Amino acid sequence: MLYEAxxxxxxxxxxxxxxxxxxFTMLGRPIVIAPLVGLLLGDLQTGLLVGxxxxxxxxxxxxxxxxxxxxxxxxxxxxxxxAIKLGGGTEYAITLALPLGIIGLQIKQLLYIAVVAPxxxxxxxxAKAGNAKAYTRLHFGIWGLNWGIYSLIPFFAILFGAKAxxxxxxxxxxxxxxxxxxxxxxxxxxxxxMLLKMLWDNKIxxxxxxxxxxxxxxxxxxxxxxxxxxxxxxxxxxxxxxLKTLRDKIGHGVKSLGQKSTDPKQQEVDDFYA
Numbered sequence: 001m002l003y004e005a006x007x008x009x010x011x012x013x014x015x016x017x018x019x020x021x022x023x024f025t026m027l028g029r030p031i032v033i034a035p036l037v038g039l040l041l042g043d044l045q046t047g048l049l050v051g052x053x054x055x056x057x058x059x060x061x062x063x064x065x066x067x068x069x070x071x072x073x074x075x076x077x078x079x080x081x082x083a084i085k086l087g088g089g090t091e092y093a094i095t096l097a098l099p100l101g102i103i104g105l106q107i108k109q110l111l112y113i114a115v116v117a118p119x120x121x122x123x124x125x126x127a128k129a130g131n132a133k134a135y136t137r138l139h140f141g142i143w144g145l146n147w148g149i150y151s152l153i154p155f156f157a158i159l160f161g162a163k164a165x166x167x168x169x170x171x172x173x174x175x176x177x178x179x180x181x182x183x184x185x186x187x188x189x190x191x192x193x194m195l196l197k198m199l200w201d202n203k204i205x206x207x208x209x210x211x212x213x214x215x216x217x218x219x220x221x222x223x224x225x226x227x228x229x230x231x232x233x234x235x236x237x238x239x240x241x242x243l244k245t246l247r248d249k250i251g252h253g254v255k256s257l258g259q260k261s262t263d264p265k266q267q268e269v270d271d272f273y274a
Contacts, residue, residue: 001159005154006155009152012077014027015032016028017143019073030055034080035047037077046075054080079093
């Protein structure tokens with residue numbers, strides 16, 4: 001169990017923490033974290049299934065500034081690990097992911113207040129003194145300390161919490177677990193609805209319905225639909241580029257007609273016919 005705890009903690013540190021260090025690289029998304037956990041724990045297939053299921057739920061959840069709803073990184077790592085170790089599959093993972101995501105966000109914000117904020121005041125002193133090396137060391141030191149502490153959460157959760165979680169799940173009646181499974185299967189639809197609410201545009205709505213019809217009624221495989229979507233995107237992009245080029249040519253032609261020639265003879269002819 002020690003290896004599993006270290007592996008999950010390392011994944012959280014490198015992905016969730018790495019995203020904070022390198023920028024918005026999407027390293028902390030479920031589709032990245034869960035397969036990595038599955039690979040290290042020896043069950044890549046379950047990791048991929050859990051990652052895909054959780055990504056559909058958290059797809060519409062993007063934490064920007066103070067606007068935050070849940071932390072998908074920690075939730076994905078723990079949910080994938082528990083699903084693999086307990087053999088519950090994606091149903092258990094989805095059931096555990098949402099509360100873990102909310103708890104992870106609260107702990108993350110608490111660490112920002114308790115660890116990052118008190119140490120960050122030193123940045124002003126180093127900047128005034130022009131001490132670039134100390135500034136850089138403090139930057140990486142705060143990052144390592146903050147996410148090192150954060151990674152202890154999945155470490156101890158896997159090390160001591162797997163058996164407790166297994167015992168708790170065994171105490172839940174079958175009818176309640178069935179209800180949670182049904183609700184968990186509906187959550188990806190909720191995630192897609194949240195995403196569509198942000199991205200919906202009447203100009204591209206026809207493509208959404210086209211994809212739905214192709215999959216639901218024509219039973220076309222998902223890979224074929226993806227290839228079709230890429231082809232449509234390329235065609236639309238080519239048409240947009242051609243239209244832009246045509247507009248630029250027309251605009252350049254109109255502009256050139258409105259300008260007088262610098263040639264004295266041609267200017268005299270233009271003035272005669274004006």
